[in-house]
Amino acid sequence: MKDPSHDPFSFGGEVSSIPDLAQAATFVIAAFLAGVAAITGTQLLSGTINTRRLFYGRRKNGDYYFSPERVQLLLFTVWVAFTYLLTVFGNRSKLPDVDTQTLALLGGSHALYLGGKAFARLAPVRNGKD
Amino acid sequence: MLLAQANTTFDLLALIAGWVILIFIAALGGVIIWCMVTGTIDLSKLISEPNGDASMSRLQLLIFTFVIATSLFLIIVYGHAFPATIPQGVLVLLGISSSSYLVSKGIQFSSAAGVSGSGPALIIVPQRVAVPCGGQPFTFEVTRVGLDDDSGVKWSLPPTSAGTLGLINPDTGVYTPPQPASPPLGCPYVEVHATSVTNPSVMDVALIHLI
Numbered sequence: 001m002k003d004p005s006h007d008p009f010s011f012g013g014e015v016s017s018i019p020d021l022a023q024a025a026t027f028v029i030a031a032f033l034a035g036v037a038a039i040t041g042t043q044l045l046s047g048t049i050n051t052r053r054l055f056y057g058r059r060k061n062g063d064y065y066f067s068p069e070r071v072q073l074l075l076f077t078v079w080v081a082f083t084y085l086l087t088v089f090g091n092r093s094k095l096p097d098v099d100t101q102t103l104a105l106l107g108g109s110h111a112l113y114l115g116g117k118a119f120a121r122l123a124p125v126r127n128g129k130d
Numbered sequence: 131m132l133l134a135q136a137n138t139t140f141d142l143l144a145l146i147a148g149w150v151i152l153i154f155i156a157a158l159g160g161v162i163i164w165c166m167v168t169g170t171i172d173l174s175k176l177i178s179e180p181n182g183d184a185s186m187s188r189l190q191l192l193i194f195t196f197v198i199a200t201s202l203f204l205i206i207v208y209g210h211a212f213p214a215t216i217p218q219g220v221l222v223l224l225g226i227s228s229s230s231y232l233v234s235k236g237i238q239f240s241s242a243a244g245v246s247g248s249g250p251a252l253i254i255v256p257q258r259v260a261v262p263c264g265g266q267p268f269t270f271e272v273t274r275v276g277l278d279d280d281s282g283v284k285w286s287l288p289p290t291s292a293g294t295l296g297l298i299n300p301d302t303g304v305y306t307p308p309q310p311a312s313p314p315l316g317c318p319y320v321e322v323h324a325t326s327v328t329n330p331s332v333m334d335v336a337l338i339h340l341i
């Protein structure tokens with residue numbers, strides 16, 4: 001018999017002809033999370049979920065402009081998310097902490113994004129164009 | 131077979147209740163997934179602003195929510211228990227992500243263009259007014275959305291009605307109704323146009339009912 005402490009799909013350790021309730025609950029939640037993630041990811045990549053002008057900001061007069069601060073925010077977000085998931089997959093004994101340097105970098109990235117957005121939205125526009 | 135897992139009647143009852151609840155939750159989750167696949171639950175505007183453009187602040191919040199939810203699920207499954215403490219760094223991470231989203235919305239709605247969601251606009255106030263022939267001049271106001279407060283606005287009446295159905299000052303928006311006609315004009319409606327000087331494609335129309 002497998003050691004239940006190392007098998008996520010064996011909660012009770014008892015062998016029975018019907019699946020354990022906790023084992024079934026694990027499967028249901030995992031399937032739901034995987035389903036939602038797969039659908040959302042597929043629709044994001046295929047364009048079903050609208051991604052129009054994701055990297056464009058808008059000025060006070062309504063004009064659009066390419067926004068590098070949005071690009072860097074996406075890169076930082078994907079990097080932090082990917083790194084965190086890798087850490088979790090590497091050690092599943094406890095929820096890993098996020099180190100201070102990463103938080104500082106992420107905070108700076110968000111500050112840059114918000115600063116750029118605030119400047120574009122609130123700065124005066126001359127002659128209808130900037 | 132359930133009896134094999136239950137030692138007492140109460141165990142059996144708890145087991146049956148657990149299975150009923152799990153089947154209900156599984157069915158609910160299945161319906162949600164099915165509706166997302168078929169489009170009954172429309173995700174197309176999941177990260178969209180009111181004007182239809184995609185929002186980076188919504189996307190990053192979505193990514194972090196998925197990542198933390200998945201991580202927590204894995205930890206619970208492998209540890210067989212909910213974590214005793216949620217690390218400070220994870221809370222700060224979610225705090226940065228959520229507060230950035232909120233501040234982003236605050237910045238967006240602090241400017242008129244963000245509120246309108248569809249570019250600059252002019253809105254004549256009032257949109258409809260009744261003015262007696264031969265009565266006092268009436269002054270129209272205009273609200274600028276996504277345009278500078280001091281940007282110019284040109285007021286006009288359609289060429290067919292200018293003169294016979296009154297006059298409007300092109301700079302001030304003061305409408306002077308015509309004198310009572312003989313025979314009566316028959317309570318006509320007059321369109322008033324306000325056009326942005328800096329952006330002539332931006333305009334609005336109001337209606338005057340001559341009584």
